[in-house]
Amino acid sequence: MAKGLVFIYAGGGRGKSPAALGRALQAAMEGKNVVVIQFLKGNSMKSQDFLRRMEPQIKLFSFEKSDENYENLPEEKKQEEIANIKNEMNFAKKVLVTRECDLLILDEVLRLVEKKIVSVEDLKALLDCREDTDIILTGKEAEEDVCALADEISRIETWQPKGKSGT
Numbered sequence: 321m322a323k324g325l326v327f328i329y330a331g332g333g334r335g336k337s338p339a340a341l342g343r344a345l346q347a348a349m350e351g352k353n354v355v356v357i358q359f360l361k362g363n364s365m366k367s368q369d370f371l372r373r374m375e376p377q378i379k380l381f382s383f384e385k386s387d388e389n390y391e392n393l394p395e396e397k398k399q400e401e402i403a404n405i406k407n408e409m410n411f412a413k414k415v416l417v418t419r420e421c422d423l424l425i426l427d428e429v430l431r432l433v434e435k436k437i438v439s440v441e442d443l444k445a446l447l448d449c450r451e452d453t454d455i456i457l458t459g460k461e462a463e464e465d466v467c468a469l470a471d472e473i474s475r476i477e478t479w480q481p482k483g484k485s486g487t
Contacts, residue, residue, distance in 0.1 A: 324453040325471040330430060330462035333478035340425045340456045341371070347454075348377035352422035355415050357408055358382040359428040360390040379421075383408040402437055409438060409446065416449040423454045430459020433466060440465040 327343075329336040344354045356371065356378060371380040383404040386393055390401055409432075415424055432438040440463065447455060447469055457470070467473055 322452055324450040324455060326447055326450075326469055327454070327456045328430070328462050328467065328470045328473045329456060329458045329476060330460065330473065331476040332460060333476040336458040336460075336476050337427050339474070339476065340427060340458050343456060344378050344423060344425055345374075347423045348374065352377075353420070354378045354423045354425065355421040356380045356425040356427060357412055357415075357429075359405060359408060359426070360384070360431050361428060381408070381411065383411070405432065405437055409442065413446055413449055416446070416451070416453055416455075419451060419453065421453060423456070424450075425456045425458070427458050429457050430462055430466065432459075433463060434459065434461045444469055 329339050341356070344356060347354050354377065358380070359382075361382065361384070371378060374380075384390075384401055385404060386397055386401060390398065393401060412424065412426060415421060429438070429443070433440060433443060443457075443466065457466070462470075462473065
């Protein structure tokens, strides 16, 4: 059996998560099942409402309880969210082991490694469960050890043409 591929969408520019969701739509149009697990985004994102309308072809999960972004939480709440994140990682492993989907998107999982919430070894162990499921990892920074786990890496950077200012 062929091993699923691992894709990384990383970089300082905008569009990593939308690129991954574009791949999710493409896979769903091909009749494949997709699971999206979002990390560190809080549970109040408007995009979640839209994505939930795509069920059952695209299933969205976020175990975080806070409405706020992780970085804005007090330390006590961060510790609670870390416990929720560990549950999300266990859920991701279950999704892979039970072969629940053809494409698994771990949105912002690279930030978990960057913040030392999840180790590279933990991420590798998760990816080793993938069998024939393709996986997309997104986040700003992709450490060299993480890049070594990928089959394809896309760097997304923001570039401002000369004379133009950002909005």
